[in-house]
Amino acid sequence: MVEEREDFRDRDRDRGDDGDGDGDGGRDRGDRFERPRGRGGLRRRGCEFCIDKINVVDYKDLDLLRRYVGDRGKIEARRKAGVCARHQRVVSQAIKRARHIALLPFTGEHIRVSGVLAGRR
Numbered sequence: 001m002v003e004e005r006e007d008f009r010d011r012d013r014d015r016g017d018d019g020d021g022d023g024d025g026g027r028d029r030g031d032r033f034e035r036p037r038g039r040g041g042l043r044r045r046g047c048e049f050c051i052d053k054i055n056v057v058d059y060k061d062l063d064l065l066r067r068y069v070g071d072r073g074k075i076e077a078r079r080k081a082g083v084c085a086r087h088q089r090v091v092s093q094a095i096k097r098a099r100h101i102a103l104l105p106f107t108g109e110h111i112r113v114s115g116v117l118a119g120r121r
Contacts, residue, residue: 047084049091057090059097065104069095072108 049057057064068076068083068091075095078088098104 045082047087048082049087050084057094059094060103062098062103065095065098069104073105
């Protein structure tokens with residue numbers, strides 16, 4: 001059994017394994033993995049509600065809610081809106097409440113007919 005272990009060590013040595021456990025066989029990967037990821041190296045901004053420590057979103061605050069509704073009347077995705085999952089649920093619930101009592105339109109067609117802009121800042 002001891003001999004088998006030595007065989008494995010010899011095999012790894014023959015492959016040029018540097019023993020760092022990354023399985024690259026001792027090859028240098030260059031700077032391919034050292035480059036900053038993402039577009040332009042921009043830092044992601046945090047959730048607006050977490051930064052301001054807002055836990056409750058008022059459904060009557062239309063200026064705030066319109067930032068999270070697209071031009072077609074759809075609720076913006078969490079990644080696009082830049083909010084965390086917890087606050088995305090709170091915002092979507094507030095938007096649904098505002099739609100139910102006709103403070104916000106359900107579709108983009110209502111926006112075009114009424115002429116009320118629901119644009120984001």
